[in-house]
Amino acid sequence: MYRNVKYSPAYTLVPTYECFNRCEYCNFRVDPSQDAWLTLEQAEARLQALRGQGICEILILSGEVHPESKRRDAWLERIEGLCELAIALGFLPHTNVGPLKYEEMLRLKAVNVSMGLMVEQVSPELMQTVHRHAPSKRPELRLQQLEWAGELQIPFTTGLLLGIGETEGDRRDTLEAIAQIHQRWGHIQEVIIQPYSLGNSQILNAPGFPLEQLPSAIAIARRALPDDITLQIPPNLVRYPDLLVACLEAGARDLGGICPRDEVNPDYPHPHLQALQEVLSTCGWYLYPRLPVYPQYEGWLNPALQSRVQQWRNALSLLSPVQPNL
Ligand SMILES: O=c1nc2n(C[C@H](O)[C@H](O)[C@H](O)CO)c3cc(O)ccc3cc-2c(=O)[nH]1
Numbered sequence: 001m002y003r004n005v006k007y008s009p010a011y012t013l014v015p016t017y018e019c020f021n022r023c024e025y026c027n028f029r030v031d032p033s034q035d036a037w038l039t040l041e042q043a044e045a046r047l048q049a050l051r052g053q054g055i056c057e058i059l060i061l062s063g064e065v066h067p068e069s070k071r072r073d074a075w076l077e078r079i080e081g082l083c084e085l086a087i088a089l090g091f092l093p094h095t096n097v098g099p100l101k102y103e104e105m106l107r108l109k110a111v112n113v114s115m116g117l118m119v120e121q122v123s124p125e126l127m128q129t130v131h132r133h134a135p136s137k138r139p140e141l142r143l144q145q146l147e148w149a150g151e152l153q154i155p156f157t158t159g160l161l162l163g164i165g166e167t168e169g170d171r172r173d174t175l176e177a178i179a180q181i182h183q184r185w186g187h188i189q190e191v192i193i194q195p196y197s198l199g200n201s202q203i204l205n206a207p208g209f210p211l212e213q214l215p216s217a218i219a220i221a222r223r224a225l226p227d228d229i230t231l232q233i234p235p236n237l238v239r240y241p242d243l244l245v246a247c248l249e250a251g252a253r254d255l256g257g258i259c260p261r262d263e264v265n266p267d268y269p270h271p272h273l274q275a276l277q278e279v280l281s282t283c284g285w286y287l288y289p290r291l292p293v294y295p296q297y298e299g300w301l302n303p304a305l306q307s308r309v310q311q312w313r314n315a316l317s318l319l320s321p322v323q324p325n326l
């Protein structure tokens, strides 16, 4: 008897690496104005080249322009344009670009099948340490985003970043806060349990989260969160087959977007899909693709997006007729 674990065949577009925050664990950002933004023409060339390869999700992942900056509108417009382009070329966008104003979130809902923002941790102490130069990481701001996403009926991905100086109690508080917001709106499709991993271009000089503690952290999350929230772990950061399987045994059921390059953790390439599939199947786990929106949320999307999603569901079920419930 096989058990199921899913992933999303994905490709990442980065509108800009520039970010006004300086999270000390970040290996992604460059200073404001030090980066040429991705143009729609460049993005179109990349997306055209991806067609027909089974990639469905376009993950739009960005550094942030300050909410009061006069360049903010242009930034949001570029993100919206990239989402529209991805849809026009047949892909399904998922946007994670930091905290948004209510109106900005409303605009992006129309061009995304789901969106995301990590809570990281709710402990205010981190605003004096790893987040001391990262106003976007204020816990109340991030929880407000989850609340708005629920109100706007946006299928949502959030998560915890582990090993950034939080205590076990802080982790429980973070899980509790996510569970409470989900109880109000029922919109959290997945929670990522992300081990902070040391990269080559970060400020923070601290070892990564001790990976051997991950299964127990996952088991705690599984007990703290409602059953209808899926737990996700990144297979490139959980690099040992035994550990990966232990995480599945502890309750993780999703491996997230598997992309040619993990833009957030470029020092940790994703494993090859076939190798991953083989390892997992020898341990009794069957890996299969999913869409970036879970089936129960499809009714929240506008009709144009719903019909795109339906086309993908049909295509996936033709590719793999034995696999139910994509
Ligand atoms: O390749 C990555 N994908 C990341 N993703 C992508 C994610 O795995 C998928 O987009 C979702 O599962 C939707 O299918 C995130 C999405 C979010 O909404 C929030 C945080 C992340 C973080 C990462 C990440 O670090 N690396």
Ligand SMILES: C[C@H]1O[C@@H](n2cnc3c(N)ncnc32)[C@H](O)[C@@H]1O
Binding pocket: 025, 026, 027, 117, 118, 120, 160, 161, 194, 195, 196, 197, 198, 199, 202, 264, 265
């Ligand atoms: C997009 C998400 O990636 C996560 N993130 C940022 N930097 C790192 C790192 N060094 N290791 C693991 N995850 C990281 C944060 O949780 C952010 O919200």
Ligand code: MET
Binding pocket: 019, 028, 061, 062, 063, 064, 096, 097, 098, 099, 117, 118, 264
């Ligand atoms: C590399 S992080 C990308 C998303 C956003 N800047 C955040 O931290 O939430």
Ligand code: SF4
Binding pocket: 019, 020, 021, 022, 023, 026, 027, 028, 029, 062, 063, 064, 098, 134, 136
């Ligand atoms: S993690 Fe996100 S918010 Fe923090 S510096 Fe990096 S890009 Fe900016």
